[in-house]
Amino acid sequence: MKYLLLLLTLTSLLTSGASGEYKTIQFPSQDGLPISAHLYSDSDRSKPFILLLHQATYSKGEYLEIAPKLNQMGFNVMAVDLRSGGTVNNIVNEISDIALEKDLDISYLATLPxxxxxxxxxxxxxSQGALLLWGSSYSSGLALYMASIDESIDGVLAFSPGEYCKERGKTFIEDSVKTLKIPVFITSAKDEKKYWWNIYNAMPSKEKMYYLPPTKGVHGAKALWKGNPSHEGYWEAINIFLKRFVKIIPSP
Structure with a gap:
């Protein structure tokens, strides 16, 4: 009974550190498993909001360094755990651990709920403002898919997308985005363009853009981490894309 109450009750813990202040909150997934999330947000619900999804073997900890910068750019954000993941930056993926204990499906598609x-x-x-969905690696493809079926999503940022869910077909994501007309930003390591170029070209959006670094670059959203020598170029491209959602964006 105590476990059930834990699943259904929102819990929060304010954490402050070098990477920024956030609340750790919890809410149930569609099957009742508890999703743990880091919420970087003030009380202004009219601000544009970005929901951050991590890459494989990672957790909400992928965004410890990234989320505070997005706050500075005028966005409220939340980084969530998905059940296909693991530990990164010393942040455990809690829903993944529970799903493994229960021997549940932790495939990429299983994260859709x-x-x-x-x-x-x-x-x-x-949030009552613009809503953006941000994905990293496998979750970036799912972010594009979700935007194709959920009209409440106003924009997508996809870091290293591709056809990661071939159980739905070899061109599942490419086929999904053929009706996508919202603003979309795609980026990746330099040599990964071949994995998403057909997806990009399939989108009819007139507000789509992509960025490839002049150097090798990095896979997924960790391209924005300071440890990546080319992180500034990625941030500059994101700044250009996100300007349409807020009136003034200071330099990150």
Missing amino acids: DIEASLAYTKKHL
């Missing part, structure tokens, strides 16, 4: 629940929670409790 987590993403849908996170979107629903954001719209109900956190």
